[in-house]
Amino acid sequence: MLKMDVAARFGDFAIEAKLSCETTGIIALFGRSGAGKTSLINMLAGLTRPQRGRISVNGNVLFDSARGIDLPPESRRLGYVFQEGRLFPHMNVRNNLSYGYRRTPTAKPRVEFDQVVELLGLDRLLARRPGGLSGGEKQRVALGRALLANPRLLLMDEPLAALDQPRKEEVLPFIERLRDTLDIPIVYVSHSMAEIVRLADTLVLMSDGRVEAVGGVEDLTSRLDLRPLTGRYEAGAVVRAQVERHDDSFGLTELRFAGGVLRVPRVEAALGAELRLRIRARDVSLARERPQGLSILNILPCRVEAIGTEAGPQVDLRLDASGAALWARITRRSVVDLALAPGAPVFALIKAVAIDRTSLGRDAGANRFLAPASSRES
Amino acid sequence: MLSVSPLEMEAVRLSLWVAVWSVAVSLPLGVLTAWILARTRFPGHGLLNGLVHLPLVLPPVVVGYVLLVLLGRQGPLGRILFDWFGVTLPFTWQGAALAAGVMAFPLMVRAMRLSLEGVDRRLEAAARTLGARPPAVFMTVTLPLMAPGILAGIILAFARALGEFGATITFAANIPGETRTLPLALYSMIQTPGGEGPAFRLAILSVLISLGALIVSEALAHRLRARLAA
Numbered sequence: 001m002l003k004m005d006v007a008a009r010f011g012d013f014a015i016e017a018k019l020s021c022e023t024t025g026i027i028a029l030f031g032r033s034g035a036g037k038t039s040l041i042n043m044l045a046g047l048t049r050p051q052r053g054r055i056s057v058n059g060n061v062l063f064d065s066a067r068g069i070d071l072p073p074e075s076r077r078l079g080y081v082f083q084e085g086r087l088f089p090h091m092n093v094r095n096n097l098s099y100g101y102r103r104t105p106t107a108k109p110r111v112e113f114d115q116v117v118e119l120l121g122l123d124r125l126l127a128r129r130p131g132g133l134s135g136g137e138k139q140r141v142a143l144g145r146a147l148l149a150n151p152r153l154l155l156m157d158e159p160l161a162a163l164d165q166p167r168k169e170e171v172l173p174f175i176e177r178l179r180d181t182l183d184i185p186i187v188y189v190s191h192s193m194a195e196i197v198r199l200a201d202t203l204v205l206m207s208d209g210r211v212e213a214v215g216g217v218e219d220l221t222s223r224l225d226l227r228p229l230t231g232r233y234e235a236g237a238v239v240r241a242q243v244e245r246h247d248d249s250f251g252l253t254e255l256r257f258a259g260g261v262l263r264v265p266r267v268e269a270a271l272g273a274e275l276r277l278r279i280r281a282r283d284v285s286l287a288r289e290r291p292q293g294l295s296i297l298n299i300l301p302c303r304v305e306a307i308g309t310e311a312g313p314q315v316d317l318r319l320d321a322s323g324a325a326l327w328a329r330i331t332r333r334s335v336v337d338l339a340l341a342p343g344a345p346v347f348a349l350i351k352a353v354a355i356d357r358t359s360l361g362r363d364a365g366a367n368r369f370l371a372p373a374s375s376r377e378s
Numbered sequence: 379m380l381s382v383s384p385l386e387m388e389a390v391r392l393s394l395w396v397a398v399w400s401v402a403v404s405l406p407l408g409v410l411t412a413w414i415l416a417r418t419r420f421p422g423h424g425l426l427n428g429l430v431h432l433p434l435v436l437p438p439v440v441v442g443y444v445l446l447v448l449l450g451r452q453g454p455l456g457r458i459l460f461d462w463f464g465v466t467l468p469f470t471w472q473g474a475a476l477a478a479g480v481m482a483f484p485l486m487v488r489a490m491r492l493s494l495e496g497v498d499r500r501l502e503a504a505a506r507t508l509g510a511r512p513p514a515v516f517m518t519v520t521l522p523l524m525a526p527g528i529l530a531g532i533i534l535a536f537a538r539a540l541g542e543f544g545a546t547i548t549f550a551a552n553i554p555g556e557t558r559t560l561p562l563a564l565y566s567m568i569q570t571p572g573g574e575g576p577a578f579r580l581a582i583l584s585v586l587i588s589l590g591a592l593i594v595s596e597a598l599a600h601r602l603r604a605r606l607a608a
Contacts, residue, residue, distance in 0.1 A: 047503050073506040080507040086500055089606050090522045099518075100508030129605075149508045 002027065002153070002187070006043055006053030006063075015039050015050075015209040021202050023058060023153060023185040028196040028217070031206035031229070037189045040206070041155050044187065045080050046073035057153055077105075079146030079184075081156040085138040087130035093141050094126040100149025111182060116144045119181065120174050136167035140174055147178070154178075154186045160195065168195075175199060193231055197221070197238055197278045205229050218276070222325040224306055224318055235316060236280035237326045243273045252297075259321025262350065263297040281316050281327035285349045288338050298350035302326060304340055319348055382583070386576055388555060389563035390583055396471055396559055397539035400479035401532055404486060408531060409521075411483075412490035433545075434484040442477055442548025449473075449549075473550040474557040478539035486535040493527020494520070526602045533595040537588060560584055 005018045015036045021027055029037045042048040044055060046062065049070060055063040057078070062071050079100070087096050101113055117123050120140045130138060139159050146154060159175070160168045172195070179186065179199065190196055196203065196217065203220045205213045207229055213220055218238040221230050241255035241262060253267040255275065262277075269275060290299060302319040310316065315335055319326040326348055340346065382390075415427055433441050449456040449467045459465040467473040497520055505515045521528075543561040550557040552566060564580040567573035 045507055047507070072511075073503070074509050074511055076507075077509070078507065080504065082500070082504060084500070086498075086504040088501060088505070088519060090525075099505065099510070103509035103514075105509070145508065 001056070001058060002185075003054070003056045004040070004044065006040075006050035006055060008039065008043065008048070008050040008053075010039070013039075013209060015043075017206070017209065017211045019204055019211045019214050021204065021214050025201035026179055026186045026188050026199050027202040027204060028200035029187060029189045029204045029206060030191065030193070030196055033191060035206040036209040037191075037206055038157055039209075041080075041157055041187060041189055044153075045078050045155055046071060046076050047080075060152075074103075077150070077152050079149050079151030079154040081139070081142050081146045081154070081159045083158045083161050085130070085142040085162075087133075087138055087141055087145070089130055092127055092129050093122065093133075096130065096141055097122070097126075097144050097148055100145060104148075104150045110150050110184075111147055113148060116147050119177055120144045134167070135163045136170040139163065139167075139171050143171075143174065143178070147182070147184070151184065154184050155189075156186060157189045158191070159188075161191075172198065193221070194278075197276070218325075221278075222318070222327070224308065224316075227308070227316070235327060235329070236278050236283075237324070238276060238278050239324050239326075241275050241277060243267065243269045243271050243275065245271070258324035259302070259326065260300045279326060279350060281329035283350060284319075284326060284328040286317070286328050286330055286334070286338065286340070287347045287349060288344075290347050291349070294349070296349045296351050298348075300326070300348045300350070302346055302348045304342055304344045304346055306342060307335065307340065319346065321348065382579055383576065385554070386563065386580055386583070389558055389560050389580065390587070392471065392555070392558065393540055393560040394587070396475045396478055397536050399472075400475040400482060400539045401486075401535050403475070404479040404483055404535065405528075405532065408483065408486040408490055408535070409528065411487050412494050412531075415487070416491045416494045430487055431484045433481050438481060438542070438544025439548050441480060442545035445473075445477060445480065445545065445549040449476075468549055469551050469553060469557065471550070471556050474542075474546050474559060475539075477545040477549045478542040479535075481542050481545050482535035482538035485538050486531040489531035489534055490524065490527045493524040493530070496527075497523045523606065526599055526606070529595060529598055529602060533591060536591060540584075540587065540591075560587075 001020065002023050003020045006015065008015045013036070017036065017040055029040065031037050039048060043050050043063070050063065050065070052065040053063065054061070054065070061067075061069055062076050063069060088099065091099070097116070098113065117126070120143060122140060122144055125133065125137060125141065130141070133141065143159070160171055163171065176199065178184070188196070188200060200217050203215060203217045204211055205220060205226060212229055213226055218240065220226055221236070221238050227235060239257045239259070241257035243253060244256040244261065245254040246266065247254065247263075251266045252263050253265070253269075255262045255264060255267070255277070264277070267275065300321050302321045304317055305320045305325075306318040308316040313331055313333075314329055315332050317328045317330065317335075317340065319328060328348060411430060415423070415430070446468060447453055449459065451457065451460055451466065451468075456467065459467065467476055501523070502515050502519055505519045506512070510518065541561055542559070543565070546557065546559065547562060552558050552562045558566065560580060560583065564577055564584070567577035567580060
């Protein structure tokens, strides 16, 4: 359990945050810049002192103003991956990596040096200095350095924000590997919903120094009242699905979720594997009757549940697809033309190619591992 | 004309000896003072800063005189040193080293403080999250990163100590083989009839030593900068 209840004031900016969540998988801290995400994670790490409050991780009290407890950062055993890497410029990669490893208090470290080097693909970089590394390589070394300090919790403060898209794509799979192979929970600060849907299990929404909501990624992203916080452009539903069938002749995979079957371009996952995928509102159109002669593969019967009240030419509608929440973004004019109202039966049209493959995320728990390539079923 | 006499050689050796000792002893003190000035704030901060920089603006003779008053046999500190430890500083080479060290101290501290202020404190924070206590952070991160400033401080202080004249002659006098360093020997030669030759040679030696120190420091600084290039 991660429990925080802290208050602090920095000039005009006040933080008053309270949160409590299980420490499994990746916990994402999401909010606009200036929402207090970094301040909160710095308090957790012990780099910023709250004026009052209490912080505990798995029962270990790190800070308690009432009892006068304030563990220094070096005693908290929380690994920290900073946005700018913060590698030591006067040491080579090997010495950067072993900086925390050498100082691990436990006799038996949970992760070994060679294991991390292999996991993050660092063997060719060991003798080099941080000055000569690319942005993506630097972040991989920073990841390894934090891991090797054998933390009970790994903190990542927008580790990809300083990288361009290709570099992001280079580092993301390594974070996924960390999540899937090591049993170290991660607190991941980000303002990119795409990254969060891909990586995280739990979502903590922050705004103006406050924690607005804590919950599963699917639950929070489908809530209309949180829409101003989760963002409009990236808005969409996150659904859990199971791989049901691979259709090799057309290179498709059928995924079963509560609302029916979705056909998506072939996914490299074993039959029965649990996946999480995001269907963006802007990729879903609506029809009152089941359309004929249409190239769109995914046509799901739904019921309109709620219609957004946002001003402007477009509106978001929440749909109920036999229990699963979906979102559709259509023009206000279509709402009127189709006479859509809560309760109206509709068909949601989702283009197969519109399902964002990069947003495929794995589930927490036993089913979260993708099958290795060799045991893939066809 | 160009052959160096044993007397002149002795002045050179003594100069280097005095300068090395003055730098070696003031080095840890200089790092500590730079750290206090750069990283801490307390009520007497401005006063300490002024005190450290005083030798830079005072006439050296005044510094030598103050040292003499404080550390002479009858001085408040000098009496304690002699009675308890049997140490006498005035008119000894240790005294010359002290005078040179005091005069060079502000230059050393300035260079170190400047480089310490340039050290990225976020790297120190990162080191602490990796399990290093503050003293370990200082030794493994702060000190290596301020190395160029420490080197610059050493070189500046060494050069200043080699050239020190006023405070030395006032506090330690001009005793051949004990406190007659290169500048003092040069001064004595100029005062002596027929001393033009030795004076000229001492001036050349002085130039050579300073030039050598500069070249070595430049080479070291270059290597350090290459090591730290981020």
